[in-house]
Amino acid sequence: MFKANPIQLVQEDSDDLIQLINPEQDSDIKPEDLPEELSILPIKNTVLFPGVVIPITVGRQKSIKLVKKAYQGNRIIGVVAQKNSQAEEPVIDDLYRTGTVARIIKMLVLPDGNTTIIIQGKNRFTVKEFVQEEPYLTARISLQSEPVLNANNKESKALVQSLKDAATKILKLNPEIPQEAQVALDNISSMSFLVHFLSSNLNAEVSDKQKILETQNITDRGTLLLQYMLKDVQMLEIKHEIQKKVHTDIDQQQRDYFLRQQIKVLQDELGYDGPDKEVEKFRRRADTKHWTKQAAEHFNKELDKLLRINPMAAEYPVAMNYVEFMLDLPWAEYTEDDFDLKRARKVLDHDHFGLEKVKNRILEYLAVLKLKQDMKGPILCLYGPPGVGKTSLGRSIAKALQRKYVRMSLGGVHDEAEIRGHRKTYVGAMPGKILQHIKKSQSSNPVFVLDEIDKVKADFRGDPSSALLEVLDPEQNSTFGDNYLEVDYDLSKVLFIATANSLDTIHPALRDRMEIIEITGYTQEEKVEIAVKHLIPKQLKEHGLRASDVKFSKDAINKTINSYTRESGVRNLERKIGTLVRHIAKSVAMEEEYDKVIGEETVRKVLGAEVFDEELYQGNDIAGVVTGLAWTQVGGEILFVESSLSRGKGALTISGQLGDVMKESAVAALSYLKSNAEALQIDYRLFQQYDLHIHVPAGAVPKDGPSAGITMFTSLASIYTQRKVKAKLAMTGEITLRGKVLPVGGIKEKILAAKRSGIKEIVLSAKNRRDIDEIEKHYLKGLTFHYVENVEEVLKIALLKDRITVPMKFVLTDQKATA
Structure with missing residues (x-):
């Protein structure tokens, strides 16, 4: 409680010492002795009370000027407490309005340039207004009168005795306070000085002391002080009880320490350098860790085990590696998130x-984390074709959050121990890659990218997907168990971001634990913007060129996109731009003249012959050829369904490496066509006397799925009727034996593929309208959509009344029935 013995501070001035011992003798300053405007000295971390002597070190230039001028004059100043102790130069609003008039007893100039003054409080005052701030603060004040106190009053006597008893208890419970303070306490007879003396030395906040100073009545002041002192007594008593309880444990620790020291001396005498030095270093590192009680107990157990192992034994380095791994993990060590949403x-x-969509989801996460900082990290899965920026998006998220970034590739991982680690009993045991990457990041809340989660494989060594269930479950990963670590580790604050090209190969239970965010391919316009803003500057930098060395025309970028890269993402586009930039870099390095603007001719010259045609659509001069739309793991594509008839016995041939589902769609389309041949004006004898061959080109590529149903039906209707198919039309939808058109998936990727190939009209199931409504309008620009519910509507849209230029001539014969 007591910070200093005020009596010892003024032994060099005997006159002032008399005033301190007898505080009521000439202790107050009369109003007429004060100047009209009083100099104000702000002080930090304490409050000055009337009658009390304290030393103050003055370091501010304003304060030094004030003190020196006052010391040369009447030595009277006003002292007020400062609310914010961190502020170097206090502002007027940062000062309390109630303070104490003080007299400077002594001033000492120290060798370091600071000035120390010893002051004694006199009267309390209230600031009416501050008059000036330069060269130091001055203010008009009004003195607060102290009411005359009847010292013989029973209430006053009881209060004085209570204050002294409380102070005596504090002195006994706190051994840090010198015993001379009890002598000073016994020599105080004045109640007002006792209250002020104890308040000055009270172990309390400045705001609490200021509250005591501002209390008008001395009895109320003493009562408030007593409340604070009793709280201090209670805290000291609790502290004393805790110290008594842990005394036995401390004795045991000391005993262990002395025994270890004796062992160390014996080892030194024998010339044996034991492992105790390493162990002590580990113990010191362990003291800085914020791990759980369970982890701390386990670590100490392993450390004690290490001491018992012979350093020459094979188990010693294994145990040493384990202890070091535990210490290297960032237990409850977090980086601070940047909650500036606009910056993010x-x-x-x-x-x-x-x-x-994904940007808004990250901003939502940041916003919720800002409001609820103990929020568990979400498990996001960015799903889409290659090259659309899924992995690089994870790095951008880490930059936006100002978190550490780690990436783990799961492609080809087929051992469960890669995730959970090996048990320590195995030779060459290692922790799982999850904790290895957490250790590298030195943070328990990094942005953790799990790349290619759809390419995890299972074999006889276990299923890594099942091991990932605990990692990616927000309800379980707070107690993630690694086989090597053997104690639970908290992964709940990690922001996991998985990436995948396909959801079909992800374990259903694992997919259920993640929030799927679909990232679709880019349109032509978006690819141009990405090339201008990101890919070209990146390639120029990587090849040592400046922006002034070369410029790409918009025609050149469009040419590169349309004729040399036919993809959902921009990875191949970046490679082609790199090829063009290297062509310029060679000319710059060889100091050759070159055209600084890359146009279409330069693109054609450097990249060679065009890989893709501007429009893949192949016309409608041949019957039975219909354009369909397909979804693949690398984005959308267009495909052609071709049908042909030849004289035969009604055999059906299906080719193009089609899957079972796609073959069934072809059979269903043919069955419906046969049952409705009369409505389509198709002679039934065609089905008996002509063989049908259905082929889907790109025969080396496996194809499957129901979405080509209506495409196959339209192809069959066209070949049997020899009618033209509408130009620049594509379609996708599943067909049933009743002629219903069912919805299919991957609509956005299919639309992008159609735009890349020059398609203008698309036929869809009516139930796919909801998918179109969710797609941004700029993706749909230049396309017309037809929504159908049955195949009759499809034929009305797709088949023209005109027949092809050279229609096939069918030769049909009547067949007699046989018994």
């Missing part, structure tokens, strides 16, 4: 063009 939005927009 700028970072995401700068690094990635488009992708509004």
Whole structure:
């Protein structure tokens, strides 16, 4: 409680010593002795009370000027407490309005340039208004009168005795306070000085002391002080009880310490350098860890085990590696998140063009984390074709959050121990890659990218997907168990971001634990913007060129996209731009003249012959050829269904490496066509006397799925009727034996593929309208959609009344029935 013995501070001035011992003798300053405007000295971390002597070190230039001028004059100043102790130069609003008039007893100039003054409080005062701030604070004040106290009053006597008893208890419970303070306490007879003396030395906040100073009545002041002192007594008593309880444990620790020291001396005498030095170093490191009680007990157990192992034994390095791994893990060590949402939005927009859905989801996460900082990290799965920026988006998220970034590739992982680690009993045991990457990041809340989660494989060594169930479950990963670590580790604050090209190969239970965010391919316009803003500057930097060395025309970028890269993402586009940049870099390095603007001719010259045609659509001059739309793991594609008839016995041939589902769609389409041949004006004898061959080109590529149903039906209707198919039309939808058109998936990727190939009209199931409504309008620009419910509507849209230029001539004969 007591910070200093005020009596010892003024032994060099005997006159002032008399005033301190007898505080009521000339202790007050009369109003007429004060100047009209009083100099104000702000002080930090304490409050000055009337009658009390304290030393103050003055370091501010304003305060030094004030003190020196006052010391040369009447030595009277006003002292007020400062609310914010961290502020170097206090402002007027940061000062309390109630203070104490003080007299400077002594001033000492120290060798370091600071000035120390010893002051004694006199009267309490209230600031009416501050008059000036330069060269130091001055204010108009009004003195607060102290009411005359009847010292013989029973209430006053009881209060004085209570204060002294409380102070005596504090002195006994706190051994840090010198015993001379009890002598000073016994020599105080004045109640007001006792209250002020104890308040000055009270172990309390400045705000609490200021509250005592502002209390008008001395009895109320003493009562408030007593409340604070009794709280201090209670805290000291609790502390004393705790110390008594842990005394036995401390004795045991000391005993263990002395025994270890004796062992160390014996080892030194024998010339044997034991492992105790390493162990002590580990113990010191362990003291800085914020791990759980369970982890601390387990670590100490392993450390004690290490001491018992012979350093020459094979188990010693294994145990040593385990202890070091536990110490290297960032137990409950977190980086501070940046909750500036506008900055995060700028970072995401700068690094990635488009992708509004995933950007908004990250901003939502940041917003909720800002409001509820103990929120568990979400498990996001970015799903889409290659090259659309899924992995790089994870790095941008880490930059936006200002978190550490780690990436783990799961492609080809087929051992469960890669995730959970090996048990320590195995030779060459290692922790799982999850904790290895957490250790590298030195943070328990990094952005953790699990790349290619759809390419995890299972074999006889276990199923890594099942091991990932605990990692990616927000309800379980707070107690993630690694086989090597053997104690639970908290992964709940990690922001896991998985990436996948396909959801079909992900374990259903694992997929259920993740929030799927679909990232679709880019349109032509988006690819141009990405090339201008990201890919070209990146390639120029990587090849040592400046922006002034070369410029790409918009025609050149469009030519590269349309004729040399036919993809959902921009990875191949970046490679082609790199090829063009290297062509310029060679000319710059060889100091050759070159055209600084890359146009279409330069693109054709450097990249060679065009790989893709501007429009893949092949016309409608041949019957039975219909354009369909397909979804693949690398985005959308268009495909052609071709049908042909030849004289035969009604055999059906299906080719093109089609899966079972696609073959069934072809059979269903043919069955419906046969049952409705009369309505389509098809002679039934065609089905008996002509063989049908259905082929889907790109025969080396496996194809499957129900979405080509209506495409196959339209192809069959066209070949049997020899009618033209509408130009620049594509379709997708499943067919039933009743002629219903069912909805299919992957609509956005299919639309992008159609736009790349020059398709203008698309036929869809009516139930796919909801998918179109969710797609941004700029993706749909230039396309017309037809929504159908049955195949009759499909034929009305797709088949023209005109027959092809050279229709096939069918030769049909009547067949007699046989018994």
